Ligand SMILES: Nc1ncnc2c1ncn2[C@@H]1O[C@H](COP(=O)(O)OP(=O)(O)O)[C@@H](O)[C@H]1O
């Protein structure tokens with residue numbers, strides 16, 4: 181069902197990974213993604229793989245749950261694989277009409293596939309182990325140096341918080357509307373592309389109306405509690421850079437060093 | 447006749463937030479019955495209703511309506527939807543067309559009926575919910591009042607001419623006048639069509655007044671199944687589930703506790719008044 185989409189959702193827990201400072205996790209994730217692009221051969225993936233495995237084990241998030249999050253992006257992965265498999269020139273090992281697969285194609289496809297899966301699982305570990313609030317607080321803190329040059333860090337973070345907060349609400353709303361229209365005999369599964377696109381109207385119109393209604397209610401509730409973006413706000417749970425964060429940062433730097441060393445020396 | 451046997455539903459089976467919404471629920475509804483369903487918020491009432499027209503598939507158990515097993519994967523969905531009309535909670539949120547008539551026509555249109563039949567049904571069901579067809583047919587549903595929107599949404603389901611009408615909290619969020627208007631309309635339709643009507647409500651007065659049979663759901667289980675008299679006689683159990691008695695029954699119960707000699711089983715204001723008057727003589 182639509183409500184079971186787990187990509188980008190938080191998995192409650194209190195593992196070491198959950199407890200890390202969001203700022204550390206966000207920076208580490210960004211650098212991890214950069215590291216994936218530094219890697220240039222298969223052996224280079226060993227370090228990211230070990231790191232990711234360690235994070236998954238420590239986070240105690242069930243693998244089944246992580247795989248589920250991967251499912252919606254499988255199409256993108258499959259598409260990338262197919263393009264690489266068929267488009268790369270080189271020594272032909274299989275041919276059917278105009279389609280051909282080359283040795284280089286297989287290699288590039290496998291390489292890209294591993295990189296993409298590592299990238300998606302790695303970044304979903306961030307959202308799985310960090311509360312949306314922590315995520316946006318972290319982003320706000322990391323962006324605040326740029327406030328001086330006019331970047332509205334707080335407003336951006338607030339927008340993100342609200343957007344993240346309302347993903348489940350809107351999914352719930354969508355689920356309800358789909359069911360209500362199905363109860364009136366609507367059919368979203370058969371027919372050609374045009375018919376299917378048209379079948380979305382009875383869902384999209386009520387969904388937009390609901391979204392506006394929810395937004396209006398929220399704006400009103402925020403006004404009623406005197407929300408103002410520009411005032412200096414303090415936090416109930418201030419982020420603290422603890423000892424475990426220092427240890428995590430040192431370990432992560434070691435990981436980066438290994439990746440760079442492998443690339444230069446390997 | 448509706449026969450529900452050992453119905454169990456588990457949401458998000460296999461995920462960490464899996465939850466058992468219905469647990470081994472069995473009951474039978476005879477033809478022509480007006481059935482009220484009560485239960486605390488989150489007890490599983492809406493989940494149960496969504497099984498009745500195949501929107502949700504049970505994790506286990508069967509539902510047989512007039513001899514057709516609707517949980518069987520070979521049963522055509524459209525046939526089930528035609529047989530059982532489900533009006534969701536806040537049904538006005540499902541309106542989407544430019545005009546009232548077009549919106550009501552959505553359901554019968556999906557059934558693949560000929561245009562004349564659709565037009566006839568649209569007129570009939572708009573009149574059935576107590577609106578003036580000529581006056582509202584070309585109006586945008588979004589311009590109507592809350593109570594009128596809900597009528598249009600209910601007409602959208604009635605236009606499919608279901609044999610079983612199911613309503614999930616049909617009066618939630620309405621003002622007192624619209625509340626009674628909607629219920630009177632539902633009762634009128636029930637008496638005219640002589641079909642099964644099932645409704646969920648938190649208003650015990652409405653439940654006691656309108657139902658032939660009352661189902662009580664508690665934490666996904668069927669806690670009671672009987673006539674309003676039988677169900678509301680079990681005051682302590684109901685209160686333990688966070689439910690209440692109809693107002694009149696509550697007053698009678700309080701007076702009995704104070705030592706007044708009153709008969710049990712007064713559900714309506716009239717019955718209670720007569721009983722109290724008799725006791726005071
Ligand atoms: N689509 C859904 N996904 C997961 N859990 C749900 C869903 N719908 C309802 N639930 C859960 O199932 C239980 C019963 O819900 P519901 O049938 O809506 O109760 P009621 O209508 O009696 O208030 C609740 O605990 C609710 O959180």
Ligand SMILES: [Mg+2]
Pocket residue numbers: 491492493535614
């Ligand atoms: Mg409900």
